[in-house]
Amino acid sequence: MQLQNKKLDWEQFLQIREEVLKAWPTGQEVDLTEAIAYQKQIPVHKRFGQKLEEAKKEGITLAQPRAGVALVHEHIELLRFLVEEGGADLLPTTIDSYTRQNRYNEAQAGIEESRTAGRSMLNGFPAVNHGLAACREVTEAVPVPVQVRHGTPDARLLTEISLAGGFTAYEGGGISYNIPYAKEVPLERSIRDWQYVDRLVGYYEEQGVSINREPFGPLTGTLVPPCISHAVAIIEALLAAEQGVKSLTLGYGQCGNLVQDVAAVRSLEELADEYLSRFGYQHVVVTTVFHQWMGGFPQDESKAFGVISWGAATAALAKATKVIVKTPHEAMGIPTKEANAAGIRATKQVLNMLKDQPLLENQEITVEKELIKAETRAILERLLEFGEGDIALGTVRGFQAGIIDIPFAPSRFNAGRLLPARDHNGAVRLLDFGNLPFGEDIKEIHREKIAQRGKSEGRDPSFQMVIDDIYAIGKGMLVGKPR
Numbered sequence: 001m002q003l004q005n006k007k008l009d010w011e012q013f014l015q016i017r018e019e020v021l022k023a024w025p026t027g028q029e030v031d032l033t034e035a036i037a038y039q040k041q042i043p044v045h046k047r048f049g050q051k052l053e054e055a056k057k058e059g060i061t062l063a064q065p066r067a068g069v070a071l072v073h074e075h076i077e078l079l080r081f082l083v084e085e086g087g088a089d090l091l092p093t094t095i096d097s098y099t100r101q102n103r104y105n106e107a108q109a110g111i112e113e114s115r116t117a118g119r120s121m122l123n124g125f126p127a128v129n130h131g132l133a134a135c136r137e138v139t140e141a142v143p144v145p146v147q148v149r150h151g152t153p154d155a156r157l158l159t160e161i162s163l164a165g166g167f168t169a170y171e172g173g174g175i176s177y178n179i180p181y182a183k184e185v186p187l188e189r190s191i192r193d194w195q196y197v198d199r200l201v202g203y204y205e206e207q208g209v210s211i212n213r214e215p216f217g218p219l220t221g222t223l224v225p226p227c228i229s230h231a232v233a234i235i236e237a238l239l240a241a242e243q244g245v246k247s248l249t250l251g252y253g254q255c256g257n258l259v260q261d262v263a264a265v266r267s268l269e270e271l272a273d274e275y276l277s278r279f280g281y282q283h284v285v286v287t288t289v290f291h292q293w294m295g296g297f298p299q300d301e302s303k304a305f306g307v308i309s310w311g312a313a314t315a316a317l318a319k320a321t322k323v324i325v326k327t328p329h330e331a332m333g334i335p336t337k338e339a340n341a342a343g344i345r346a347t348k349q350v351l352n353m354l355k356d357q358p359l360l361e362n363q364e365i366t367v368e369k370e371l372i373k374a375e376t377r378a379i380l381e382r383l384l385e386f387g388e389g390d391i392a393l394g395t396v397r398g399f400q401a402g403i404i405d406i407p408f409a410p411s412r413f414n415a416g417r418l419l420p421a422r423d424h425n426g427a428v429r430l431l432d433f434g435n436l437p438f439g440e441d442i443k444e445i446h447r448e449k450i451a452q453r454g455k456s457e458g459r460d461p462s463f464q465m466v467i468d469d470i471y472a473i474g475k476g477m478l479v480g481k482p483r
């Protein structure tokens with residue numbers, strides 16, 4: 001049946017579900033009626049969406065790290081440490097890479113190796129292999145809400161076990177966990193598989209259990225222009241809302257220029273409200289998440305704290321509901337629990353110093369916000385045309401035509417023709433627009449700003465600028481100016 005953005009028929013869903021639960025033995029542990037009852041007894045202070053909604057009302061920004069290790073008790077110890085020593089307001093459970101690729105046999109081997117080695121031999125928590133009881137042990141053992149964070153194109157079984165396991169929030173989407181994460185997964189397939197995920201969340205909502213859903217905002221985390229990540233966020237918001245999702249956190253990865261980043265967070269929330277109400281989705285609570293710099297980090301830990309603090313400051317000034325925290329080990333790899341907690345403490349120090357300051361607003365931010373909205377609308381409206389009004393169909397066709405295009409994505413279903421580069425203030429602009437449906441007026445703004453940088457650096461705008469910008473922050477700068 002042709003792909004369409006339409007709520008999955010429950011009987012059809014249950015048929016698919018029989019196959020989904022067979023993919024690993026722990027799937028047989030999931031009983032939806034029992035799972036709903038279990039979720040209903042989770043106290044309100046442990047419900048992710050509830051805590052986000054309260055933060056939005058208070059106008060404060062919550063801090064959440066990433067974290068996940070192979071074994072259950074070590075994972076619990078890690079999460080407890082991040083609350084007690086780091087001050088985390090919200091917790092993750094980052095899932096390992098084998099599980100993300102449905103390679104449960106190798107995840108199982110990783111668990112055995114971790115037991116033998118006495119340390120985590122996986123880069124995350126293998127929730128499917130551990131199963132329901134272990135997930136409930138984790139979510140019950142910590143005092144704050146916990147969210148599953150991963151990068152899985154086919155996350156259907158992981159969702160079943162995560163929700164039955166007491167997690168009250170779940171990251172990802174059919175575009176955002178495919179195009180930046182996989183090479184060979186057809187977009188139509190991942191969109192369909194995430195319609196299953198969101199339909200399951202819709203079922204929990206219908207039964208009175210609210211589960212927060214967060215599309216993965218930063219995408220490749222490498223000079224992704226706000227209009228691109230916003231377009232993906234709005235598409236995944238519309239796809240999720242159609243399946244009955246009511247608690248949505250839309251995200252954006254820090255680019256580094258304050259005006260652009262504050263404008264990006266504000267425009268994201270405004271565009272979400274605009275498109276959700278246009279398509280008739282009522283009572284969807286929208287919050288925002290700002291990801292601290294997702295690109296290359298300095299090795300030097302003091303410099304890394306500078307980058308982390310700049311991300312915290314921007315998130316607070318933008319009044320993002322949540323900020324995802326980096327650590328001083330970012331340039332090295334998976335952080336120790338001490339480094340992870342240190343990143344959260346640095347972040348919280350900045351958030352606390354800024355939380356009584358008003359939202360940063362000025363004419364520059366307003367102009368930038370309107371530019372981002374015009375660019376994002378141009379993409380979304382063309383996708384709707386390509387889909388004859390259907391955003392799911394339009395998205396698949398739009399990626400094929402390069403109407404939407406994610407810079408530096410590995411997927412062969414992505415056109416990969418965009419070339420982003422910073423302007424002389426460090427805002428991310430486009431050197432090559434690929435096949436984006438922008439008018440000359442928008443293109444001229446990008447060209448002029450990049451030309452200004454070329455003039456100030458005494459060089460013609462070129463691919464070299466892109467390369468210099470990719471390495472700039474790791475080298476202690478924002479704009480990759482020639483030495």
Ligand SMILES: CCC[C@H]1O[C@@H](n2cnc3c(N)ncnc32)[C@H](O)[C@@H]1O
Nearest residue numbers: 066067068069094123124333334335
């Ligand atoms: C989009 C995800 C990339 C970021 O996600 C961090 N990350 C991945 N896996 C873990 C983990 N198991 N524990 C703590 N951080 C983790 C990386 O460092 C990077 O910043």
